[in-house]
Each structure stands twice: as structure tokens, then as C-alpha cells.
Amino acid sequence: MLDFKELEAFVWAVKLGSFRKAAARLHLTQPSVSERISRLEGTVGELLLERSMRPIQPTMRGREFFLHAERMLEQRDEAMALFDTDDAFSAPLRLGTIETIAHSWFPDFMRRLTERYPRLTIELTVDYSPAVNQRLIGNELDILLAMNGYLPSDQIEQMPLDPYEMGMFVSPQHAKSLGGNPDDWMTKLPFISFGKQARPYTELVDYLADRGLQSPRIHSVNTLMTIARMTMEGLGIGALPVATVLDEWRRGALYRLALPVPLPAMHYDVIWRQANHPRFCRGVGQLAQQCAAAYAEARRDDMADSAFAVRWVRPDPASSTS
Secondary structure, three states: OOOOHHHHHHHHHHOOOOOOHHHHHHHOHHHHHHHHHHHHHHHHHOOOOOOOOOOOOHHHHHHHHHHHHHHHHHHHHHHHHOOOOOOOOOEEEEEEOOOHHHHOOHHHHHHHHHHHHHOOEEEEEEHHHHHHHHHHHHOOEEEEOOOOOOHHHHHHHEEEEEOOOEEEEEOOOHOOOOOOOOHHHHHOOOOOOOOOOOOHHHHHHHHHHHHHOOOEEEEEEHHHOOOOOOHHEEEEEEEEEEHHHHHHHHHHOOOOOOOOOOOOEOOOEEEEEOOEEEEEEEHHHHHHHHHHHHHHHHHHHHOOHHHHHHOOOOOOOHHHOO
């Protein structure tokens, strides 16, 4: 088997034409260089150097082998340089995320990520948190932007992201009819939420149970944008991340219900397996945190717009006290 130390001795002996100079270059003794080259010749089964020549010259086979040996050493140096800095990271990054993030700050994150790592390519998977978590532990994905809690904590690392405020929304056609006693809202229309495997669905069921509704009618939908569209079409009360439907809320395509108790926020993390490249993954996580925080701050500023003040469905005090 070829040894890099033997290759180095051979390459520098050819380049410098002397065992003595090669030994000085490699901080070795001259006998050590000679011994390494002899072992290399024993491995390949042929003489590689004309030792009687001054300066030392490679044999015909040695000249051919020198080109390969030099290239192998260069490739070794390039490979080891990967561990000196993350800036040149070029392997495909298998990234998993959920639709809520994909439809919010993810484009800004992608732009900044590819600016930082210009040789990077992304293989993106968008799915439910349980699904992408399962693919992470199966080594089918490298990093997740998703809900945590599906994997053993001793196998992963994670960094928290800004949470998403959740709200209940209805179409304009239902806004007036629901402006009575808030306790009646839950029985007038079905709800529209994420699929049953998603945590927001479970949290909505628990929320409604706490309000006294044990068997709610809930349409479960695979995609965020379909939930929003069905809600705008008047098919039910949509449980939606507020930040992702600000435009629809502002222009009056959706009205927000003023809830007596807020829905649980949606909490996400950057998640990776402990065995993955820790320094690179943490750098990606920090970038994701910055993008999520900037997005949340911008949406808070957007909601200062007075247009939102008239897009609420609030309970009628007379109804709630009757």
C-alpha cells in the first residue's frame, strides 16, 4: 500500500535532485529519505531513481510515476484544506425544511447561504417535521429547519429559531356572522389546519378541547398555501402562521379572530446529527437564526400598519355577557 510519507520523499528527491536536499526540506535525515524511497520501490516492484546520477534522476518508469505521485500529494493537501476553513465547503448540502419556513424567510436564507459558500449546491426537501426528522436520522438529510422533538436528544444538536405566532382567520363573508359570542365560533364553521401528523394539528385539537370542544370538525391539509386559499374561499376557520398571511390580512382577503386565549406559537429549530460537520452546521444555524430574526422583526413592523386594525373579528360585548 502506498504511503504518503514515502511519496513525499520520492517527489522531493526528484524535484531537488538530492537525498540531502529532500531530507532538509522534509526535516528528516538523509538515511530516512533513502529508506522511504527504497520501501516505495519495494511496493511498486521497480526502481524509480537512478542513484548513480548527479543530480539524482528518475528512471523512465520513475518519470511516469512522478506525475501521479505529485498529483496524489496535491489532492491530499486539497482534501486536508477542507478542515482549515468552512468558506470553501462545496459538497451538496441535503437540506430539509417545512413549508411555513419555505414560504417565509427561506429565500433570504438561501441567498445569504450561497453568498457565503459560493461553491455550495443545495438539495432541498420540503415536508412535515416528522418526515424530515426521520430522514435526518437515516442520513438522507444533513440539516433541518423544522420542529424538534422527534429524535433522541443524544443524537442531535439544535439551535432555536424565532417562533411563529399563530392565529385563526376567516374570509370576509364570515367576518360579520362570527362577530358575536366567541364561544359560538367553534361550532359555526369547521377548522382548517395542517395534516394530522403535524404538531400544529395536535396543538389545535388540544386548544379546542381546553375551550370545551371535544370533537371538532377539522379539515387537515398538506400545504400551507392550500389552507390559506380554502380559508379565503370561506370553507372554514384557518389556523395559520400570522406572518405568512400578512398580505392577505392587510388587503382584507382574510380577517383575524380575536381569541380570548392565543393559539400556541410554532417553535422551530436548526437540527443536525452530532456526527455531521459541527463547525459548518453551526455556521449554517447561526445564519438561519439571523434570517428568522430579521423576518420576524420586519413582520412586527409591518403590523403597525393601520389597515390591520379594521381586519379583526371581535366579539360583541353584548353577546358575550348575555
